[in-house]
Amino acid sequence: MTASKSQKFGMNPVRRLLVGASLAASVALSTSWSTVSFSQEIKDLSIALSTPVTTVDPHFHNLTPNNAMAAHVFETLVKTDAALKTYPGLAESWKALSDTEWEFKLRKGVKWHNGEPFTAQDVAATIKRIPNVPNSPASFAVFVRAITDVNIVDDHTIRFKTKEPYPLLPSDMVSVAIVPKAIAETAKTEDFNSGKAMIGTGPFRFQQYVSGDRVIITRNNDYWGDKPDWDKVTFRIITSAPARVAALLSGDVHMIEGVPTADAAKLKKDKRVEVSNAVSNRMIYLHMDSNRKTNSPFITAADGKPMEANPLTDARVRQAISKMIDRNAIVSRVMEGQAIPAGQLLDEVFFGTSKKLKPDAYDPAGAKKLMAEAGYPNGFGVTLHSPNNRYINDGATAQAVAQFLSRNGIPTKVDTMPSNIFFSRASKMEFSFILAGWGAASGDTSSPLRALLATNDPKAGMGGANRGRFSSPELDALIAQAVVIIDDEKRDAALALASEKAIELMGLIPLHYEVSTWASRKGVQYPGRADQSTLAHDVKRAK
């Protein structure tokens, strides 16, 4: 009546042994699968991106991931290399005919993906489309705003007139993706997203875009330049950093961007993976309320009692604060080595930087002296506000800064919040002391000088991100002079001078430059780029 135990459970001992053995064997076998190296050639590359591509229409939404994606299918007249220096793209050469007129000579023999030849008419039609893209949340109009008149000289020569001298025109052209005339005149954003209008001149042809999931492109075998190494590239959007790293390690993707600092060290040691770094054009800095002489919202006396005066309006106090921060410690501990201490608005390799400016050394004694000179020997209290999900380790950096300041006589509280709330409040001048970042897409210091340090003037479009309302007529004059110099070398020197003035007055305190990190499986190499973009045609098969 009572069956034996094993019969009741339906498996006799021999069967159980076999099941157990096969389970163990499959576990052992499969652990070896994931360590199989990519000895066979990869034809189809897959890359994991960290921020979503919101559209493939190159003129709709000015966002770094969208622009990086557009660079595969479309091209611009002027391109930038890994260090953001310009070089010829669809334009072979360009020169300023006068202070207000530029001539671009276009490349011959370039064909669109549908076989039609590329001509100056396409460039003119593109420039006409850009300010008129309907419903654009972040338009590209700012890059063509300076152009008052377009003159087609012949099929491969085009001239632009500007109202005032505008040396940045070639730089602005880096952000203008050229589309065919027929498409510029009739296509809507939906046509691009569905693929109908995705005709470019670039090294890849468009295949598919699944919103929020992936973009697939295939090699353009008729490309006029160096053909890419890959037949097909699939970009997968994986916003969660640990999932991205897992996808790389499990072999689901061949390369990832945006490696979290915590994993970079571990991946460097992993034999299956190669890690590459590049200094980026993004600087992390502190902005101080430099204009409100009294009653700055978050400033108190050192014991916490309310204080009317605003110490941050005194340049000596700002300089003292800069000396209180040990940038090397922040870089090595908080950023885990994935950053470079900053002494000015952009790293030295970029245009418009000064060779004389070095990061402020950690000098608590010097800081104390400056504070006493400025009349604050007992310090004061302040709250540092920072976003917590926008820049690499932003919240942790803010806390480190606060600790340094508190140790040196300025008791500092920290309040971090999501970036969507932080920026709107900071722009309304609700804070006294903030941490923020600035990425100069043009790769030169005119961008941070104009946006962060020039006197806030909405009509002129200056100081748009100057959330400390720092204002110095001297600096404004230097900036105004520099941005209209057409000659590159002279402009470089003038911008360097302006940078030096800005740092002398400590309009903002530079902390560090972000370093972008990419990781790829052995066999795939990416040298990295200063604008944090991941370009598949620069990804090479390792020899």
Next chain:
Amino acid sequence: MTAFILRRLAQSLLVLFVTSILVFGGLYLVGDPIEILVHPEADQIEKERARVALGLDKPVVEQYYLFLKGALTGNLGNSFVYAKPALEIIFERMPATMELAILAMVISVFLGIPLGLYAGLRPNSPFSRFIMTSSIVGFSLPTFWVGLLLILFFAVNLGWLPSTGRGPTTDVFGLQLSIFSWEGLKYAFLPALNLALLKLALIIRLTRAQTREQGLLDYIKFARAKGLKSSRVVGVHLLKNILIPLVTVIGLELGSVIAYAIVTETIFAWPGMGKLVIDSIFQLDRPVVVAYLLVVVAMYIIINLVVDILYSLLDPRVRIAEQH
């Protein structure tokens, strides 16, 4: 029955209206989308232009009124980021979330009920004790952590399953679904398992409790005394009676599975509605967030209505009581 349904529909409309006010108010008073959407290097002229283009320069009440006007014709506004109708974007992504949610429910029901039955019928066996302890672990561990562990174990270390993303889709009745192919199932399995763990624990415990309770009742004793096979007693008589509270709970949980999908979709990069709404919250794409919340509330209402109808169908006592 019809009166009952009509009354419920009227109540639902009221709920939707109140939700829309709460959600709209909450969202529109927080943050400034322009700061997020517009490129940080754009100057003030650009920001003003964008503000006007998106209708954000109008006062909040006027924006709500325009929204309500549109909502009555089925248009819940255009997404700031995608410039497409928000509802269209949500419905585009809905099949992905629904197939994940349904796969998760299938796993939790078809694993949970047998395991719960076993634990209820043989409460003292070591396997039962193991099931019950694991179920506690199942609902205590946070979803995102378990998800990462699953990826680490099954994808990185063992390499059996892909780590992220959705598999190739096939066209099923006009919807793009991925679970009807082996390839697609491989991608869907880990996220569905991750989602299912919480519900699995719940269903196991509920089924066991119901089984213990029902198993002691007289009609079960009579059935056994009558000489019916054990499988018929359990499979037909017991199961039918425990299904009633189970169906109610499963219906409620289906709604919350769709909500929990947000975390799972982010970890597994599954392109569903949940991931869409998280991204939209960070980008302050208000129309999409409002539309998503209204759609989810509507789904909860419909699911609950269906559950109530099913309940009355399954339990003749309820049906007869209603008719009187």
